[in-house]
Amino acid sequence: MNSHRPNPSPISTLFSSSPYKFFLSFPPLLATSINRKRQRFTSLFLLLFLFLCLSFATSMAVSDSDSGPVVHTTPLVTFLQRLQLTAIRSCPKKPDPKVYIDLSLKLPHDLSTVESVFDDLTAGSRDMSVPVEKLKKFVNEYFDPAGKDLVHHEPEDFVSDPTEFLLNVENKQVRVWAREVHCLWKTLSGRVSDAVIESPDRHTLLPLPEPVIIPGSRFREVYYWDSYWVIKGLLTSKMFTTAQGLVTNLMSLVETYGYVLNGARAYYTNRSQPPLLSSMVYEIYKVTKDEELVMKAIPVLLKEYEFWNSGKHKVVIRDASGNDHILSRYYAMWNMPRPESSVFDQESASGFSSTLEKQRFHRDIATAAESGCDFSTRWMRHPPNFTTMATTSVVPVDLNVFLLKMELDIAFMMEIAGDKNGSERFVKASEARKKAFEIVFWNEKAGQWLDYWLSSNGDEPETWKAENQNNNVFASNFAPIWISSFHSDENFVKKVVKALENSGLIAPAGILTSLTNSGQQWDAPNGWAPQQEMIVTGLARSDLKEAKVMAEEIARRWIRSSYRAYKTSGTIHEKLDVSEIGEYGGGGEYKPQTGFGWSNGVILTFLEEFGWPSDLSIIEP
Numbered sequence: 155m156n157s158h159r160p161n162p163s164p165i166s167t168l169f170s171s172s173p174y175k176f177f178l179s180f181p182p183l184l185a186t187s188i189n190r191k192r193q194r195f196t197s198l199f200l201l202l203f204l205f206l207c208l209s210f211a212t213s214m215a216v217s218d219s220d221s222g223p224v225v226h227t228t229p230l231v232t233f234l235q236r237l238q239l240t241a242i243r244s245c246p247k248k249p250d251p252k253v254y255i256d257l258s259l260k261l262p263h264d265l266s267t268v269e270s271v272f273d274d275l276t277a278g279s280r281d282m283s284v285p286v287e288k289l290k291k292f293v294n295e296y297f298d299p300a301g302k303d304l305v306h307h308e309p310e311d312f313v314s315d316p317t318e319f320l321l322n323v324e325n326k327q328v329r330v331w332a333r334e335v336h337c338l339w340k341t342l343s344g345r346v347s348d349a350v351i352e353s354p355d356r357h358t359l360l361p362l363p364e365p366v367i368i369p370g371s372r373f374r375e376v377y378y379w380d381s382y383w384v385i386k387g388l389l390t391s392k393m394f395t396t397a398q399g400l401v402t403n404l405m406s407l408v409e410t411y412g413y414v415l416n417g418a419r420a421y422y423t424n425r426s427q428p429p430l431l432s433s434m435v436y437e438i439y440k441v442t443k444d445e446e447l448v449m450k451a452i453p454v455l456l457k458e459y460e461f462w463n464s465g466k467h468k469v470v471i472r473d474a475s476g477n478d479h480i481l482s483r484y485y486a487m488w489n490m491p492r493p494e495s496s497v498f499d500q501e502s503a504s505g506f507s508s509t510l511e512k513q514r515f516h517r518d519i520a521t522a523a524e525s526g527c528d529f530s531t532r533w534m535r536h537p538p539n540f541t542t543m544a545t546t547s548v549v550p551v552d553l554n555v556f557l558l559k560m561e562l563d564i565a566f567m568m569e570i571a572g573d574k575n576g577s578e579r580f581v582k583a584s585e586a587r588k589k590a591f592e593i594v595f596w597n598e599k600a601g602q603w604l605d606y607w608l609s610s611n612g613d614e615p616e617t618w619k620a621e622n623q624n625n626n627v628f629a630s631n632f633a634p635i636w637i638s639s640f641h642s643d644e645n646f647v648k649k650v651v652k653a654l655e656n657s658g659l660i661a662p663a664g665i666l667t668s669l670t671n672s673g674q675q676w677d678a679p680n681g682w683a684p685q686q687e688m689i690v691t692g693l694a695r696s697d698l699k700e701a702k703v704m705a706e707e708i709a710r711r712w713i714r715s716s717y718r719a720y721k722t723s724g725t726i727h728e729k730l731d732v733s734e735i736g737e738y739g740g741g742g743e744y745k746p747q748t749g750f751g752w753s754n755g756v757i758l759t760f761l762e763e764f765g766w767p768s769d770l771s772i773i774e775p
């Protein structure tokens with residue numbers, strides 16, 4: 155596991171800077187002109203002086219740098235960041251910065267040689283730019299292109315027409331399309347190449363034991379929370395072995411790092427993503443009844459549970475009666491620009507003058523990436539001002555739903571394993587978190603759960619204040635309805651359904667992410683597959699008729715829109731613009747992506763859940 159080493163303090167560079175070198179060389183210079191006693195006194199004096207300098211610099215270092223945890227990255231990532239900067243400054247058509255951080259070092263070159271060639275190439279260039287042709291030549295000579303280290307893999311359990319596939323989809327047009335979506339698993343399937351296993355230091359792609367399903371396009375590596383909806387889709391496609399392989403991969407990351415990484419890249423080791431590993435194991439178990447998988451998963455899930463419920467991730471909110479409620483927040487172990495978007499982050503932080511402000515901002519940016527919702531007005535103190543991102547100060551509703559679900563899943567798995575005490579312990583933990591939902595997040599007037607803004611840095615317990623609830627409407631405010639703890643009481647669900655109906659979130663093609671069009675991708679007018687699925691599935695599982703009707707209506711809108719977008723663009727999109735049927739989403743820091751893992755998964759899941767009658771047109775009425 156990576157150690158959470160603190161950020162290197164400016165003190166480490168103190169003695170290499172010139173004025174101090176001068177002081178260190180001072181005593182020998184004096185030796186010829188004064189006697190030994192005086193020399194000893196002078197040396198002592200200088201030592202004392204240096205000690206005082208050191209103490210002063212240390213105290214400055216402590217107060218002027220953010221003291222949170224930092225997981226360091228690899229030398230290759232650090233170099234590729236330099237190359238990325240040069241590429242962005244050199245190419246007239248701005249390339250996707252992620253392309254450069256995904257390159258791998260060609261054999262037989264070693265990094266230090268390549269670095270010195272690069273130093274020569276950029277020497278004399280003030281802004282690090284170089285002529286494009288020279289840059290291309292350098293990259294081609296020393297690097298393999300992004301994506302070369304993930305080789306195609308034909309999934310062994312893929313059949314083009316699986317038996318019992320989507321039996322309730324009767325409409326011919328929809329069946330044909332569903333089969334095409336099912337076939338996309340083949341294009342998204344890959345295996346980490348042997349080159350990565352043999353020389354991991356030459357790659358930013360991390361070794362994984364089993365084949366993978368990637369989201370698609372620029373996302374040529376496994377992502378944590380995406381995998382939940384990919385797995386749901388794979389189960390519909392009867393690809394059980396592939397689904398199990400994905401879980402084995404994510405479990406291997408927990409074994410190595412102590413948590414599941416944001417994605418399987420060396421530059422994602424400083425953060426996780428929404429914790430859905432237990433839900434993945436649960437979904438697979440429901441279909442396969444594979445007890446061996448459950449037994450393997452329990453210790454891994456316990457390790458992951460500890461990660462989310464300790465250190466900076468853990469927060470304590472005290473209620474008016476003095477009872478403490480333990481919840482979790484996102485908190486990345488990083489306070490610098492994200493390597494995959496380094497230039498973007500540097501520019502965004504350029505308005506901050508102190509190192510401390512910059513570091514805090516970078517941590518809040520990386521933390522938003524850990525939330526999976528990068529970026530959104532949800533994390534901004536003064537939306538839509540991006541520089542007011544303060545993700546570490548938010549106790550998020552959805553993260554705590556995932557953790558409550560994890561507690562219930564672990565309890566369920568421990569029951570299977572025959573560990574009654576362990577199971578009871580986790581049932582108790584889930585009850586405590588459910589209580590915290592009532593006290594901290596639930597807002598009776600709004601009929602939804604609201605994110606909570608911390609008043610302090612979250613290191614000490616703090617007292618709950620009504621004004622700290624974020625009153626803005628987000629799809630995530632309705633995420634709790636996903637789990638049985640919140641959808642089993644009909645009267646309660648009625649309240650939530652009414653609030654959702656009146657929220658303004660229900661749009662022609664699905665559920666909006668928020669009501670603010672900020673230009674960020676996790677805001678209006680975008681709708682994302684995972685949020686549609688959580689809310690729709692939760693409503694559909696309740697016993698309330700209105701909730702079921704609403705669920706089906708939202709699912710049909712989403713499917714129709716995905717179908718129309720597919721027919722016009724020939725592909726499935728990462729996100730949709732839900733203000734209009736058939737429009738794909740935009741905004742944010744990268745171009746809209748296609749492929750696409752979780753969108754395919756949710757289309758198949760909805761078709762499995764609601765079917766499609768033969769007389770119902772897929773073209774919107």
Ligand SMILES: OC[C@H]1O[C@H](O[C@H]2O[C@H](CO)[C@@H](O)[C@H](O)[C@H]2O)[C@H](O)[C@@H](O)[C@@H]1O
Nearest residue numbers: 369373377380416492494523526527528
């Ligand atoms: O490169 C920018 C960011 O890209 C990722 O985030 C987006 O794509 C992921 C894969 O589909 C998805 O899990 C996430 O919810 C999206 O916002 C990546 O996860 C970020 O860490 C990265 O900075």
